[in-house]
Amino acid sequence: xxxxxxxxxxxxxxxxxxxxxxxxxLRDMDQYGIDRSVISHELAKMDHKRGNAAxxxxxxxxxxxxxxxxxxxxxxxxxxxxxxEDLLTELERSAPECIVIGPTEQKVPFxxxxxxxxxxxxxxxxxxxxxxxxxxxxxxxxxxxIAAGYPxxxxxxxxxxxxxHRVILSLLEQTGNVYFTTAKMLDNRQIEDICTRGGAxxxxxxxxxxxxxxxxxxxxxxxxxxxxxxxxxILSRNWEAIGYVxx
Amino acid sequence: MSIVKDVLGGEPLGYRIIDAHTHLxxxxxxxxxxxxxxxxxxxxxxxxGKIGIDAIVTAPxxxxxxxxxxxxxxxxxxxxxxxxxIYGYISIVPSxxxxxxxxxxxxxxxxxxxxxxxxxxxxxxxxxxxPGYEYAMDAALELNCPVLxxxxxxxxSVFELETALKKRQDLKLIIAHQGGGSxxxxxxxxxxxxSYPNVRxxxxxxxxxxxxxxxxxxxxxxxxxxFGTDAVxxxxxxxxxxxxxxxxxxxxxxxxxxxxxxELLKGSEMSRIER
Numbered sequence: 001x002x003x004x005x006x007x008x009x010x011x012x013x014x015x016x017x018x019x020x021x022x023x024x025x026l027r028d029m030d031q032y033g034i035d036r037s038v039i040s041h042e043l044a045k046m047d048h049k050r051g052n053a054a055x056x057x058x059x060x061x062x063x064x065x066x067x068x069x070x071x072x073x074x075x076x077x078x079x080x081x082x083x084x085e086d087l088l089t090e091l092e093r094s095a096p097e098c099i100v101i102g103p104t105e106q107k108v109p110f111x112x113x114x115x116x117x118x119x120x121x122x123x124x125x126x127x128x129x130x131x132x133x134x135x136x137x138x139x140x141x142x143x144x145x146i147a148a149g150y151p152x153x154x155x156x157x158x159x160x161x162x163x164x165h166r167v168i169l170s171l172l173e174q175t176g177n178v179y180f181t182t183a184k185m186l187d188n189r190q191i192e193d194i195c196t197r198g199g200a201x202x203x204x205x206x207x208x209x210x211x212x213x214x215x216x217x218x219x220x221x222x223x224x225x226x227x228x229x230x231x232x233x234i235l236s237r238n239w240e241a242i243g244y245v246x247x
Numbered sequence: 248m249s250i251v252k253d254v255l256g257g258e259p260l261g262y263r264i265i266d267a268h269t270h271l272x273x274x275x276x277x278x279x280x281x282x283x284x285x286x287x288x289x290x291x292x293x294x295x296g297k298i299g300i301d302a303i304v305t306a307p308x309x310x311x312x313x314x315x316x317x318x319x320x321x322x323x324x325x326x327x328x329x330x331x332x333i334y335g336y337i338s339i340v341p342s343x344x345x346x347x348x349x350x351x352x353x354x355x356x357x358x359x360x361x362x363x364x365x366x367x368x369x370x371x372x373x374x375x376x377x378p379g380y381e382y383a384m385d386a387a388l389e390l391n392c393p394v395l396x397x398x399x400x401x402x403x404s405v406f407e408l409e410t411a412l413k414k415r416q417d418l419k420l421i422i423a424h425q426g427g428g429s430x431x432x433x434x435x436x437x438x439x440x441x442s443y444p445n446v447r448x449x450x451x452x453x454x455x456x457x458x459x460x461x462x463x464x465x466x467x468x469x470x471x472x473x474f475g476t477d478a479v480x481x482x483x484x485x486x487x488x489x490x491x492x493x494x495x496x497x498x499x500x501x502x503x504x505x506x507x508x509x510e511l512l513k514g515s516e517m518s519r520i521e522r
Contacts, residue, residue: 001255014457015430031494033249162454162481163278184454186481188281189294213459219488222254223298231255 002236004036007206011042044071048080070096087121097243098128110142123150132158147175161185172199181206183217200230263505268475272308306336306365315340326360336365341379348379363393369402392517393419419445424452440467451475460493
């Protein structure tokens with residue numbers, strides 16, 4: 001069974017560890033049998049173009065073990081990636097597997113008014129959009145309207161899980177393009193309950209490395225009382241179906 | 248092939264697993280939510296069987312809201328109905344009054360199936376140095392039984408824990424939640440675990456702890472780490488994965504999963520778990 005981690009970050013400082021390099025991530029992936037990781041670079045939070053270029057270089061070097069997640073700033077648009085202001089052009093040129101955005105960190109309310117430039121490009125390309133910030137209620141309040149307004153984009157909420165089950169169930173039932181990573185699904189039998197309700201196709205294995213070791217998130221899926229088909233979907237197939245370069 | 252791929256291929260883990268930190272009863276507070284039927288005891292035990300957990304040691308959720316007597320009664324029902332699968336902690340709630348605490352310890356200290364005591368100090372039930380907890384710790388020392396002590400963030404503080412241990416150097420104190428739920432807290436509690444002969448570090452609630460279990464073993468020693476999951480409050484599979492998939496030998500995993508806890512129960516005058 002292939003395992004793809006859809007949310008890993010190179011270069012992020014998490015006490016007490018050194019910021020992981022690509023080599024360190026590869027060692028950890030091999031330790032746990034993770035075949036691929038979709039990576040962004042922590043530098044991209046500070047300097048989007050340099051950070052995204054650093055992540056792209058890592059992806060080019062490493063024999064299919066890494067895929068690119070580009071961080072996009074609504075203020076920079078295409079210049080988050082390259083020379084052109086036009087985000088659609090730059091996304092088509094650099095072809096990341098997904099993009100990641102940080103409305104809370106960038107203090108930009110997550111509404112179509114502010115994010116249309118980014119989200120319409122993602123919608124046009126059918127691109128996954130990772131939301132990797134703390135999962136607070138404002139995100140969940142805004143997400144239904146956002147998801148409905150950009151139906152071809154895939155919104156991947158990273159790190160939702162414990163204490164979010166009610167919200168997750170509603171979003172899965174009432175939207176078609178909101179997905180969730182499983183790393184923090186610690187409400188009791190949360191993954192099983194979602195799968196029982198037909199939601200396995202909207203779950204993705206994404207650890208948020210290096211915030212926590214990959215072992216716990218792997219345990220949540222590997223030991224889950226669900227069929228192998230659902231495990232495979234969560235661990236790789238769902239991403240293979242929606243990741244941009246795979247389309 | 249990694250252990251992960253073995254498990255995905257259907258291979259059982261093959262370790263004996265005692266979950267030393269669990270709760271009974273449904274829990275829908277503070278955002279937590281799961282189907283109430285998942286907390287039904289037969290259902291819960293059947294699920295544990297599927298994922299490889301052989302026995303649990305538990306304190307019902309009533310303790311959270313201070314219902315000490317109800318917690319202990321519920322625990323008695325559970326350990327009686329499911330011997331060998333469910334073992335109990337005497338829930339200690341100081342706010343019920345010292346006399347009530349004494350009564351509970353007298354009632355359950357010799358009860359079959361009860362193996363130790365559970366404290367919820369910090370924001371739940373006040374400082375560790377309150378009369379009820381002080382009495383209970385003295386009783387635990389006399390009974391030579393373990394005390395599983397909730398620790399989250401800085402509550403109770405390392406100072407409170409050390410104050411308790413300085414008075415009772417041989418107290419079998421299990422510091423829950425890896426010392427408080429973060430790497431910083433684990434580091435702060437590690438010295439206590441190393442310095443006192445019967446102090447242990449339990450693992451559950453590690454969702455925000457960047458340390459792997461192998462790093463915690465490096466910090467405090469392979470004989471001092473105890474497996475727990477905080478089920479049914481939390482899904483047990485997260486902590487199960489953290490130990491099962493950690494880069495540790497089988498021997499160390501066996502210790503963490505069961506043998507360290509069984510060793511701690513040696514010599515206890517309360518009930519014990521069969522080796």
